[in-house]
Amino acid sequence: MAFKIYTKTGDLGKTSLIGGTKVPKSHLRIETYGTVDELNAHIGLLRDQLPDPHTLQVLKEIQDRLFTIGSSLACDPDKESGLKIPDLKETDITLLEDEIDTMNEALPPMRFFVLPGGHMAVSQAHVCRCVCRRAERLCVNLQQHDTFVEPLVIKYLNRLSDYIFVLSRYTAHILGVDEIPWKPRV
Numbered sequence: 001m002a003f004k005i006y007t008k009t010g011d012l013g014k015t016s017l018i019g020g021t022k023v024p025k026s027h028l029r030i031e032t033y034g035t036v037d038e039l040n041a042h043i044g045l046l047r048d049q050l051p052d053p054h055t056l057q058v059l060k061e062i063q064d065r066l067f068t069i070g071s072s073l074a075c076d077p078d079k080e081s082g083l084k085i086p087d088l089k090e091t092d093i094t095l096l097e098d099e100i101d102t103m104n105e106a107l108p109p110m111r112f113f114v115l116p117g118g119h120m121a122v123s124q125a126h127v128c129r130c131v132c133r134r135a136e137r138l139c140v141n142l143q144q145h146d147t148f149v150e151p152l153v154i155k156y157l158n159r160l161s162d163y164i165f166v167l168s169r170y171t172a173h174i175l176g177v178d179e180i181p182w183k184p185r186v
Helices: 028-047 053-073 090-106 120-144 151-175
Strands: 014-016 022-024
Touching: 028 053, 028 120, 053 090, 053 151, 090 151, 120 151
Parallel strands: none
Antiparallel strands: 014 022
16 A cells, blocks of 8 residues: 555644654744755755756755754654654765855955846745745744754754855856846935
């Protein structure tokens, strides 16, 4: 018999964390890992628009790390899980920093704030950056409510949003699209 995607266990607005604890689907932890999942989907859409094989591979690696983060956030921090949850590592952050540095070498220095736009891929990168920042804020919110969040998760999301911002600029560069400067009305 094939595995059914619907279980009907969430029909009353509750779901289970890894470890078995039932929580409302509106729980901050669910909102947080749901946002990480949303970011992963947006990165998939971005990958579908980019031509650079190296960047595609890095983004695929990032998507894998986002599944790792989602798994970590889906665990009940007060219960020991019987599942082996993958770990985030400091080297995952180093990879992002190295990629930022490499892309920045090809870019002119920033002399103005940049508006999202100019190409679908550039705009999609900015959407990814915004969703990443929201995921980071939600993790910090969990932490401020005395709910454990692996500190490396917050650090990774912070660095990832920086990476995605530089990627938006780099994408404009490799596609030959002018960045749109923000010209504040004074």
